[in-house]
Amino acid sequence: MLLGSAANGNGIVVFKQFRSRQLLSGRISSCKIPSSHFSLSRSHLIRCEAASNAAVSSVPGIEWVQRTFDLPPYKRGCHIITQQIYKAVPEIRNFRVGIAHIFVMHTSASLTINENASPDVPLDMEDALNKIAPEGHHYRHLDEGLDDMPAHVKSSIMGCSLSVPITAGRLNLGIWQGVWLNEHRDYGGSRRLCITIHGQC
Structure with missing residues (x-):
């Protein structure tokens, strides 16, 4: 169909x-x-x-919303962006039940869900990722700097998309969970996200 x-x-x-x-x-x-x-x-x-950055469609009882937006540049590391998502996609509050698909449109950044309270967890995660994919001259792809190829490896390991349930107008995350943007480059710049929501309002 x-x-x-x-x-x-x-x-x-x-x-x-x-x-x-x-x-x-x-x-x-x-x-x-x-x-x-x-x-x-x-x-x-x-x-x-x-619209340039949004699309909204509906059939009786079912709604679709899609928004594409840019996050400000982050320093290298792991960053909680849950509140930025709520600000960029206010339509989330209109959904009684649904799914939010979150997609980062880059090959040197990634998304994951993890700790939203302790500031040590993002720091330890960054340290762990640097051990898994360390910088060095042992890569073939060195044209864009020593941090670039490790960033591609980390992006593939962590993933470029998430699916999060929506319940009563909120992302139905666990009490200690937050959505993370993982910036894998020293100067990655602004990162673009596309979020698609499907469900009942």
Whole structure:
């Protein structure tokens, strides 16, 4: 089951579910499907508001929200960003139950969930990661500095995405859990995150 789209005069994109094996390898957002191909009822329509950094769509009882935003530059190490996520994606509070998918759009930073109280844990985590992937001239990829290839290794080990349940307008984390951005470079700069939420409001 795939989605086709057609724009109306108000800048709103109306999506309809559409069956076609021929579309499986294409980008659905760029497909133009004749309206005569749509045979579903109005209850199956999905309305999606196009924006530069956000998209919102819905069917009865189900909502989708997606936001892309930039975090300020962090120094090398592990940083708790749970509150930054709430600020950047205020729609979280509207969801009664759902899932938040958090994705970092870089190859030298990563995401994980870990301790949100003791300041020693992020420091110890950074020390441990440096032991697992130490800097040095033993890598082939040295074009971007000695910290770059170890950053790629750490990013793959820790991962680039998280799925977190949402309950009653909050990320349903354990009492001692927080979402971490792990900055693996000395001067990584601003990091971009894309967060997609699906659930019932």
